[in-house]
Amino acid sequence: MSPNIFAPPLLTSAASTMVAKGNILQWFFFWTATAVTIYAQIINGSLVVNSTTEVHLAYLDTGAPPHTSSYTTIFAVHDMVFTHLIFQRVMSVASSSGVRAVTIQRRPFPGSTPFTDEELNVTLTGGSGDEERDFEIEMRGHEIASFVDIFIQTTMPEDLHLPAFGQWPVYWIL
Structure with missing residues (x-):
């Protein structure tokens, strides 16, 4: 089963901190970078x-x-x-x-x-x-x-x- 790259990764402590501080754009780039890694085929x-x-x-x-x-x-x-x-x-x-x-x-x-x-x-x-x-x-x-x-x-x-x-x-x- 291939991973769903459209679902955000589990919030790590770093990502949780980003969201808590209101840095949604920073979290989005974090999520996107994770998706790019998964989709590198x-x-x-x-x-x-x-x-x-x-x-x-x-x-x-x-x-x-x-x-x-x-x-x-x-x-x-x-x-x-x-x-x-x-x-x-x-x-x-x-x-x-x-x-x-x-x-x-x-x-x-x-x-x-x-x-x-x-x-x-x-x-x-x-x-x-x-x-x-x-x-x-x-x-x-x-x-x-x-x-x-x-x-x-x-x-x-x-x-x-x-x-x-x-x-x-x-x-x-x-």
């Missing part, structure tokens, strides 16, 4: 998406389906609360369905680069105004786009055929 890796700042994003990849040379690749990005493990069920059936699933772990979630103090300040307080906040949001989008671009260039087959612009479904749920 899928290919997991990390790509540098900004060589200047050395920002990297972690990912899980089912790999190319073994029974076909023609398949669809889905890039999935988690929302504000859950990690890339939210896509576990999709990943468990992807290969048998002729799909390659790649889940991207956003910053500052475990495995990806943490936010700098400045980025965290803007994230938590909105920074000094709309312009600074908008810039940070734009940078997160650039990181995801860079990840997809670098992943395609480095891991996809040479005879890759991309659909025409406008045929790519994109969903973003907060």
Whole structure:
């Protein structure tokens, strides 16, 4: 029987202290790190998406389906609360369905680069105004786009055929 990675681990004394002090976000990262350890059977890796700042994003990849040379690749990005493990069920059936699933772990979630103090300040307080906040949001989008671009260039087959612009479904749920 495989472990249920969606159920939080038993509260250890450290985790109990985190929750008691109201550090729910810290407890969530503790729980997520535990789940990542349990779920390490899928290919997991990390790509540098900004060589200047050395920002990297972690990912899980089912790999190319073994029974076909023609398949669809889905890039999935988690929302504000859950990690890339939210896509576990999709990943468990992807290969048998002729799909390659790649889940991207956003910053500052475990495995990806943490936010700098400045980025965290803007994230938590909105920074000094709309312009600074908008810039940070734009940078997160650039990181995801860079990840997809670098992943395609480095891991996809040479005879890759991309659909025409406008045929790519994109969903973003907060």
